[in-house]
Amino acid sequence: TLKLSSGGEKVRVLDPNEVQSCRELGKTNNSVTAKVIVERPEDAVAKELRIMARNSAARMGGDTIVPLTLIEAGQQTFVVYKCVNPDG
Numbered sequence: 001t002l003k004l005s006s007g008g009e010k011v012r013v014l015d016p017n018e019v020q021s022c023r024e025l026g027k028t029n030n031s032v033t034a035k036v037i038v039e040r041p042e043d044a045v046a047k048e049l050r051i052m053a054r055n056s057a058a059r060m061g062g063d064t065i066v067p068l069t070l071i072e073a074g075q076q077t078f079v080v081y082k083c084v085n086p087d088g
Helices: 042-059
Strands: 023-031 064-067 075-082
Touching (some): 023 042
16 A cells, blocks of 8 residues: 655645745656556545655655646646745
């Protein structure tokens, strides 16, 4: 089972209008298996993509992610931001 890292637990998922005062660090592209034999539930795919993005953001030094794309074929791109002390 996919789990949040200790750093990933601190990463927030926000909307684009909530990150104006944040510094963009980059993007993270994540993918999970969307279909095994049958389609996986969309909420399960979305949850795993968020976990992967939050863990990736923590490794990049970020504290916030914003979805950039919709989920397509088990893939989604997020923008990684540093919002707490963005200039530090």
